[in-house]
Amino acid sequence: MTAELEITAPNSGLRATAERPNMNDVIGVGRAALDAIGRIAGDSSRLREEFGRKVEDLASVERLLGEDFEQRDALAAARARQAEIESQLDLDKATAGSQAMDTESA
Known part of the structure; x- marks a missing residue:
């Protein structure tokens, strides 16, 4: 019969779990603990490799964000139109008024 053994590092809080034998099997429990620690x-080398891949992915995404895209002009026009509509609706004024009311009540 086996159960799950959880080992938690005191400083980092890093956790590892392993299947362990019955608690009466002292040698088996010791081996399971050593395997989990191993x-x-x-993990540090695995995490370094993953970090390297993520840095490469980030560089790729940043490069793509800097490139021109087909709908750039349409997006700029849509943003300008949205700003025009928002100014006509005077949304900022309503927000400022409610913030002023919150300040007065505090």
């Missing part, structure tokens, strides 16, 4: 030791 996996934690390998």
Whole structure:
């Protein structure tokens, strides 16, 4: 019969779980704990590799964001139209008024 053993690092809070044998099997529990600790030791290299991949992904996305795109002019026109509509609706004034009321009541 096995159960799950959870090991938590005191400083980092990093957790590892492992299947462990019955608590009466002291050697088996010890081996399970050592195996879990060994996996934690390998986490740093795995995390470094993942971080490297994420940095590359970020660079790729930033490059794509800087490129021209087909609908750029249409987007600029739509944003200008939205700003025009918002100014006509005077949405900022309504927000400022409610904020002033909140300040007065405080």
